[in-house]
Amino acid sequence: MEAFTRLDAAAAPLPLANIDTDQIIPKQFLKTVERAGLAKGLFYDFRFDEQGVEKPDFVLNQPAYKNAGVLITGDNFGCGSSREHAPWALMDFGIKAVVATSFADIFYNNCFQNGLLPVVLKAEQVAQLMDEARGGNHVVSIDLEAQTVTSPSGAVFSFEIDPQRKQKMLQGLDAIGETLQAAGSIDTYEMKRALSQPWLEGA
Template sequence: MQAFTRLDAKSAPLPLANIDTDQIIPKQFLKTVDRAGLAKGLFYDLRFDRQGREKPDFVLNQPAYKGAGVLIAGDNFGCGSSREHAPWALMDFGIKAVISTSFADIFYNNCFQNGLLPVVLKAEQVAQLMDEARGGNHVVSVDLETQTVTSPSGQVFAFEIDPQRKAKMLQGLDAIGETLTSAASIDTYETKRALSQPWLERA
């Protein structure tokens, strides 16, 4: 997992509440466990018409927002069924942070396990970021170390995050990576156990 420290990127406004995981990545794209290539299914029904053509009015199809790295979303983002493909698809598309007033719990947890930063801000702050993202300058800065979001106009908004999750994001550690930091201690324990309880090693 890549470490997240600071992101300076275009922001794209998606002022829709209750975007669920099936809207983020529809079920037909869940046949793979490969994270690469899922960008094609991101917001598929919102991005494309029935003939597979891009809908020009959808924000991520508009030239001004091509290459956006931050999504400014409505309330309760990521609700619905649990699917780790949702943060995978967002990251494969190039989105590294999502800012909202609230996230569904499972999606929120999945984000941290995959290096996607979910940022919770107050409603008025999200509304301002939405408004500024619609303007000509829509580059925002998301700084995990200082726990701040800087708007295009230079206003700074602070956000809260669990210290342990913050530390793992800064180091690029998922659950497996965190376990591997204790590899030496695990090896020592396994060696001692094999000597003191050799019957446990028998097939």
């Protein structure tokens, strides 16, 4: 997992509440366990019409936001079914952080396991970021170490994050990476167990 320290990126405003995981990545794109290639299904029903043609009025289809690295959105983002493909699709598109007033719990947890930073801010702060993201300069800075979001105009907003999750994001550690940090201790335990309880090894 790639470490997250600081992100300076274009922010795309998506002022909708209760966007569920099926809207983030529809079920027809869940046939793969590969993370690459899921960007094509991200917000598919929002981005494309029935003929598969891009809808020009959807924010991520607009030239200024096609390379957005931050999504500013509404309340309860990521609700619905548990779907790890949702953060995968966002990241495959190039989005590395989502800012909202709240997230669904399972989606929020999945974000940290996959290196996507979910940032919770107050409603008025999210509204200001939305407004500024619609302007000509829509570059937002997110500093995980300082736990701040800086708007295009320079307004600074602080956010809370669990300290352990913060450190894992800063170090780029997912569950596997965290376990591998203890590889030496695990090997030592296995050796001791093999000596003291050889029957468990089939000896």
